[in-house]
Amino acid sequence: MSVPSAVTDKHLRWGFHKCFNCIRKLGYKWNHKRVYRVYCELKLNLRVKRKQRIAPRRTEKLSVPNKLGKCWSMDFISDSSRNQRRFRTFNVIDDFNCEALSIDIAVSLPADRISRYLDKLTKYHSYPLKIRVNN
Incomplete structure (x- = not known):
């Protein structure tokens, strides 16, 4: 050898x-x-995988809504309490006046709970024309 x-x-x-x-x-x-x-x-030379280039994203300016309830923003935020227990919050904000329409706090937020929560929210506020999310 x-x-x-x-x-x-x-x-x-x-x-x-x-x-x-x-x-x-x-x-x-x-x-x-x-x-x-x-x-x-000994055929030990390994093929080097090159990183694939990702096309740069074109940033678009955020449009400012001119009417209440026209555009909502939704986001998840994660945090922990003093005893290190993690929890998540689901935030819905009206973009016209930056008012928090609702905040749902739980340890786990599955998709069916979010959809029920949004249905319940639309009973108090009308449906928005557009919804913004991070991804």
């Missing part, structure tokens, strides 16, 4: 440079070209 394969059997995800430095520390005086040739013959 050759030295590079002994090193790479122990450390599977190491690349060439880490293997070469380890071999040099073991006392072998081989140059990098010789180690790389053996490294490639």
Whole structure:
């Protein structure tokens, strides 16, 4: 068994440079070209996955509603109490006057509870023309 394969059997995800430095520390005086040739013959060279570029988002200016109840913003906020118990809040805000229409606080907020909560909210306020959310 050759030295590079002994090193790479122990450390599977190491690349060439880490293997070469380890071999040099073991006392072998081989140059990098010789180690790389053996490294490639053993088919240890791994394909490097490049990061995919994400197209930049175009930011749009937020439109300011000119009437009450035209646009609502919804958001979830997470926090914890003094005894480290985590809870979440579901906030609905009217964008015209920045009034909080409702805040629902619970440890768990499943989707069916949110939909029931929004139905209950529309009994007191009319349906908005637009709803904004973060994602």
